[in-house]
Amino acid sequence: MASERPGPSTYPGRPAISPFTAAPQTTMPFLSSGLVVGSEGSGYRANTPAGFNGPSMSSPPSAYASPNLGTYQRFPGPASTQLISSANGPPTGQPVLLPPVLPSTGQHVLAPPGSFHPQPQIPSVPMGQPPQSLNLQPPRGSFPSSPLESSFIAPRPASQSSLHGYPTRQANLVSQVPPVQSPPFLAHQGGYVSPPPLAAPVGLSSREQMQHTGGGPPVGGIQNLVEEFQSLSVGSAPGSIDPGLDFKALPRPLDGDVAPSSLANMYPLNCHLRYLRLTTSAIPNSQSLLSRWHFPLGVVIHPLAKAPDGEEVPIVNFGPTGIIRCRRCRTYVNPYVTFTDGGRKWRCNICSLLNDVPGEYFAHLDATGRRIDIDQRPELTKGSVEFVAPTEYMVRPPMPPLYFFLIDVSISAVRSGMLEIVAKTIKSSLDELPGFPRTQIGFLTFDSMLHFYNLKSSLSQPQMMVVSDLDDIFVPLPDDLLVNLSESRNVVDVFLDSLPSMFQENLNVESAFGPALKAAFMVMSQLGGKLLIFQSTLPSLGIGRLKLRGDDPRAYGTDKEYAIRIPEDPLYKQMAADFSKFQIGVNVYAFSDNYTDIASLGTLAKYTGGQVYYYPGFQSSIHGEKLKYELTRDLTRETAWEAVMRIRCGKGVRFTTYHGHFMLRSTDLLALPAVDCDKAFAMQLSLEDTLLTTQTLYFQVALLYTSSSGERRIRVHTAAAPVVTDLGEMYRQADTGAIISLFSRLAIEKTLSYKLEDARNFIQQRIVKALREYRNLYAVQHRLGGRMIYPESLQFLLLYGLALYKSVPLRGGYADAQLDERCAAGYTMMTLPVAALLKLLYPRLIRIDEYLQNASMKIDDFGKFSKSLPLAMQSLDSRGLYIYDDGFRFILWFGKMLSSDIAVNLLGMDLSTFPDPSKVSLSERDNEMSKKLIGILKRFRESNPYYYQLPQLLRQGEQPREAFLLFANLLEDQSCGTSGYVDWMLQLHRQIQQSA
């Protein structure tokens, strides 16, 4: 087993050469103790945390520098004389972490008088960091990071794993576990740790016994056992009446999404985390281990994520050689394959089959077994590459980029101004449509009839053909409905110019959406492409007409509840399947403020890799900018056409479920008619074999697509992850962002077949189970009593769980979100990449009035100056101006007492005298302050380019908008029947404890 633990898991350098000579020894003893020890893994992990680079900078010195420390008093109370006789020398790395950090608050009792006194050497404890205020993310590797006031202690016993303070545990470890470490954090927690009754003596004896009998050379020496978890004391402090938590001390992801870097350090050849994120970078080696990890095990893939300049994915063209792939498992050549036999063979890293190297690809190996041409081969040095695919990868010639617009021209579309904005935006984007000069384009408008447009290049005016027979739809022209944009550019321009005026007087209220969809399908089925649907009323005529089944408050809470969130008419699913089959991707833009049945319309996007944009109550004067930006982005962003995606992984593991917008074409092949750089997909893994024997598991995502330039390409991302035997390691390596992303998708899918409440409970239960499991790993050893513990990697998970609980698709019941909004948000969250999702779940709240007023601060300083605030009412000060940014909109909150010159400068009027702030629009004015604000907004938008954030102004005390827009989103507060952050923690804690 020791050997199974891949060296890499510990140290950044891949090779298993551990910096600690003693390490191997340590591992052995642990082995037989198996999982009982829980934290054994921590032994090696010494420097995963960024802080630890050297073998043992921090804690051990304390132990070693003072081998004769003798004993420390760790527990107040009579029984607590745990003395460690260090007769044997160093081994008892007893990290007495706390002394230097002793908080001044009197509560942390350290070594009560009368017991053993810490020896003078103690102060040499290196990790004595100055107590850090209430920063909850203790810098990894620092010790008792933050002795926060009383309640929140993050005793990251970072230094030492601890198992041994505890008699019961020790009993079976005695002979095996040399490195004696003690639970480090206890001292300063005085009151919270229940004093170990009687335990100490036993512990003592067993420890001595251990030292004497265990005999082996004390290995704990250099080892720097780092154990990372944080804990939160939840009220059960003896004698404490206040059950509360320190609100300020709770962990908050104020820095947004921070991807864990340990895996990237361990396997530098992996593709970047922006493309692929594992929910935990440590794969369990057995099913039983997996079953104890209660989070989903899987990956979140963002195959076309935008890379910053200079890091673009290299394009590799093998030319006539053909793409090098494994014969058996079809894996693409990647940095983890190994060349043998003088370079004539290569071994597949996924199925370990020995393949021949084709003659043209042959290169000699150097003394270390590396190919001599490795520097010229990006596919062997980079985790992400793009292969140019030869004709074998084509079923038909690569299709041209094709855009077909299906536009509702009924009265509401015209009145709201949607039609005009859409026409203008399309026209302005024509020059930037990808794939010039092959791009094809076509239009179809509909109300109670269908209007086709002949855009033939020889015409000077587009010809309109009206089809009013909705029962038997036919396409009036065989071709020329779809035309080459560069040839027919003039006609298209004329058409788009005249489109708004053509229907200016239209009074038709009907919508023959279903027939129009069929017609669009007939037009497009030859080539495939992207279908953009602009719909502003409920489909009312012909096939696919939908009822105002609406939002029935009585349905909520019953078993029938889910039915309102799934498509009403099976036609939509059927159409979606057909679209997918013919390589048509659908994006739905919905505009009505009345019920439009997004649940049904969105289905079209769901199975075709599309996306749903929803603009409730669209008015061009207000939402025009947003629509314009988002439509432009949709039209001009990097798009992959007629794509399929497959993810391969090593033996013994299989991807079982897939979550996102796509259609499964076979058990593991995702069909994506049109996929772009804003879509992410999630999938879950399961173990097929009961025991994995490999040390490393490889994943390879391959996206085969046609680029806009008409080239068939394969984008391949390869990643490796260590296989571990230890549950603690899995939790330590967990990635909150990926877990939350998977959770949100699972929960949203659950709302389609169960009640909202069930979906919420599902999340809560999973979190509780996982933390309970984690607690069982450590609580006993650390005597955590009433404390809540969680790994540092998951410190924000609880908050994100709460955010998910309150997110639009899952929150409350009938009254808490409109059905359409709920469904639209659900569809959106199913495609969002991790960072954007986290931003949506825990938005930024920033105070900006000081910055605006201070003339000396420039926009570049803003990043340093501004600080995200907790999302709670108490962050708001009535003298301030705040921006709330969730990636989809900005809310500017003007405090009541905000000095009026800010409002005047920004808006040109005093907000307090203006009757309706919702009508005020924000535009750049000719003064410093306004320019600064616009600068900030611009900067924020750049950080989240997927959507356009429309600024909404809000004045303090302006009900009900304030409650609805902002307060409902301050998720740390209690609001209408949902718990706040503190309650949520207490609630979880209670549940965790129930059967812990």
Place this chain on the structure above:
Amino acid sequence: MDWSILSWLLSFFILIALIGIIIFQLMCLADLEFDYINPYDSARRINSVVLPEFGTLGALCFLFLISGHWFMFILCLPYLYYNARMYMRRQHLVDVTEIFNMLNWEKKQRLVKLVYLIVLVFFTIFWMIWSVLDEDT
């Protein structure tokens, strides 16, 4: 030839037909799982025989009812009820978009049906022999 034997014989053949339909559906699902056919074809084939399956079962029940084989009729009722319920809820057809997510469930459901039908076949054979012997004596 007695009416009773004839009815047993008839119901036996109907049962065999039902089993055939179920096995056909299972084969489609298995083919899909091993990637021999695409989900569109698989769903189309399965869906094309779902209603015949329901109809055949209805006919079988009707036959049991009019031939007075109460016991067998009651034995068939749960199956009939299940089918009717699926039909009422519009869940009787395989959904091509979700077919892979539902694959296990669809297979399990059809396997249970298969076992159920085989039990029915045994009963039918038993009664058939019984009635033949009955007639002889």
